Amino acid sequence: MxxxxxxxxxxxTGLTALGIGGVYVLDAAGRxxxxxxxxxxxxxxxxxxxxxVSALYGMVRRRRRSTELPPPENSPG
Structure with a gap:
């Protein structure tokens, strides 16, 4: 894979959906x-x-990309 x-x-988002679904299962079971x-x-x-979380992760990725070194400009030919 x-x-x-x-x-x-x-x-x-998935954990939120699972949590809401789990609470409804507990509700159906009478717990x-x-x-x-x-x-x-x-x-x-x-x-x-x-x-x-998406906005925060986007800012972290943008900052990480800006601090990376650019690739060397050794082009063959």
Whole structure:
């Protein structure tokens, strides 16, 4: 399997979705009682957090690229 670039915003989004789904499974099993407004707060909060992680990671990548040394200009010919 080819390696792919790490995308932390997708990780946060996936963990948010898994968390919300897990709470609903616990609710269906009768272990917890989920108020009706909970997903209306949790889902946008998770997406907002994901957007913040994406912006932060973009700034880190941009800074990392700007501090890298350029490739040598030894062109054959």
């Amino acid at each position: 080819p390696r792919h670039e790490f995308q932390p915003a997708r990780l946060v 917890v009682d989920v108020p009706g407004a909970w997903p209306l707060i949790a889902l946008p909060a998770g997406l907002f957090l994901s957007g913040g």
